[in-house]
Amino acid sequence: MADIDRRPEADKPHVLIVYYSFSRQTAHVAATMGHRLRERGCEVSEAPLEFTDAHYGKRFASRPMRWPIVKIVSMLPAQIRRRCGDITIPEAAARGEYDLVVVGSPTWWLTTCMPVRSYLHHGAATRALASTPFATFTTSRRYYRGNLNTMRELGIENGGVFVDSTRFVAGGNQVMSMWSWLAFMRHDVERSRSFGVRMPKPNLKVDYERQATAFIDRVAESLSFPSPLAAADPRGA
Numbered sequence: 001m002a003d004i005d006r007r008p009e010a011d012k013p014h015v016l017i018v019y020y021s022f023s024r025q026t027a028h029v030a031a032t033m034g035h036r037l038r039e040r041g042c043e044v045s046e047a048p049l050e051f052t053d054a055h056y057g058k059r060f061a062s063r064p065m066r067w068p069i070v071k072i073v074s075m076l077p078a079q080i081r082r083r084c085g086d087i088t089i090p091e092a093a094a095r096g097e098y099d100l101v102v103v104g105s106p107t108w109w110l111t112t113c114m115p116v117r118s119y120l121h122h123g124a125a126t127r128a129l130a131s132t133p134f135a136t137f138t139t140s141r142r143y144y145r146g147n148l149n150t151m152r153e154l155g156i157e158n159g160g161v162f163v164d165s166t167r168f169v170a171g172g173n174q175v176m177s178m179w180s181w182l183a184f185m186r187h188d189v190e191r192s193r194s195f196g197v198r199m200p201k202p203n204l205k206v207d208y209e210r211q212a213t214a215f216i217d218r219v220a221e222s223l224s225f226p227s228p229l230a231a232a233d234p235r236g237a
């Protein structure tokens with residue numbers, strides 16, 4: 001697909017993709033959606049949030065994660081209480097006038113991760129979302145509903161106009177996928193075997209790019225953004 005766009009800047013739909021990602025899964029999905037939107041002639045700002053909280057953020061300061069079980073379980077009380085923490089918000093995610101905002105969050109303990117929740121409670125999110133269509137996506141091993149509901153509710157509270165949502169979940173059964181994921185968190189590489197046992201993929205499924213592209217196409221079409229073909233050749237549009 002051609003990645004050329006000859007449209008004047010002012011005619012391009014402007015899209016913000018704001019997300020948090022520790023182990024890069026949400027970042028991979030955000031990058032795929034960003035790439036597709038650019039193919040469609042959009043001006044895209046990808047804005048990864050940084051989790052700088054002095055108390056909670058340290059656990060997510062580096063990969064691989066030593067003692068992943070301990071660190072993950074230690075987030076449970078704060079996640080249950082829906083606590084917020086300090087984050088650094090990229091400048092692009094603190095201003096408005098977008099035609100679409102996409103918000104992506106991993107699921108942490110059945111709900112939106114602390115950094116994305118903190119963003120959605122910040123004035124920056126109100127500026128980005130006010131009267132603006134928004135879509136959401138989650139990445140998780142399995143659970144996504146509470147996360148999607150929270151992002152939709154907070155987005156609407158910020159004045160956003162909800163368009164659509166999707167989720168990316170891992171494959172495998174509960175036990176094997178958990179085993180595979182913990183091994184990934186500990187080593188920061190996907191392994192197909194552990195102690196001689198075949199592992200399911202710990203994170204995004206192999207077809208996640210197709211899913212991300214189909215989703216963002218659906219969102220773009222519902223907002224009448226240019227098609228990829230029209231973006232590559234505006235005379236034929």
Ligand SMILES: Cc1cc2nc3c(=O)[nH]c(=O)nc-3n(C[C@H](O)[C@H](O)[C@H](O)COP(=O)(O)O)c2cc1C
Pocket residue numbers: 020021022023024025026027071072073075106107108109110111139140141142143144203
């Ligand atoms: C603190 C923590 C809690 C998690 N809780 C859940 C959960 O309740 N349900 C689930 O399906 N996945 C859970 N996960 C897995 C993540 O949602 C999943 O690995 C996600 O893809 C990570 O996204 P990222 O790579 O962008 O950080 C949790 C991960 C962490 C770090």
